[in-house]
Amino acid sequence: MIMIRNLLLAIAPSLSPSNAFFGSSLMSGIFVCYLSYVAYFRPWKLPPTNLADVAGSAFLILIINLGILFTEAPTFTYASDELRQDGSWLFMYQGTTVYT
Secondary structure, three states, X not given: OHHHXXXXXXXXXXXXXXXXXXXXXXXXXXXXXXXXXXXXXXXXXXXXXXXXXXXXXXHHHHHHHHHHOOOOOXXXXXXXXXXXXXXXXXXXXXXXXXXX
């Protein structure tokens, strides 16, 4: 499981190298899945080892999420004119706009 986690963590930033928000969010999701796996199945023989692995994963999730705060989120407001013409942006903008 650790090898799969490490492979996914290596691939995550390369999926969208120009979008740090997406890569960081994907890495955070990978760590959340791994933390859930370790907390539920307890793959290590000694209980303190399982606890240390869960605590370490939780700490890494915290660090990644704090880093996400400093990335530029891909929102419609901050998108370039080229991206605003994309159908997915228009759908997201229309779907999240509150009309009063």
